[in-house]
Amino acid sequence: MITEADLICIGCGKAPHEIAEYVEAARENDCSPACYVAAEEGTFNHVNGHFACTECYIALGMPASPGGWIAP
Secondary structure, eight states, X not given: OOOGGGOEETTTOOOGGGOHHHHHHHHHTTSOHHHHXXXXXXXXXXXXXXXXXXXXXXXXXXXXXXXXXXXX
């Protein structure tokens, strides 16, 4: 089972609570940054907890796939 400690951006290596975009979105949605990422981040990998924040997703070349790209 994935815990909040497992959530990490594959680009910058930061956890959701260290990334301003998720802190703000979580505050607006009355949840934790980790909860927000797990529920709303399209790149979130539910198997290992990896995701790509917006800045890193862009730096990765904005990868896409027919079923939606998730972080490895």
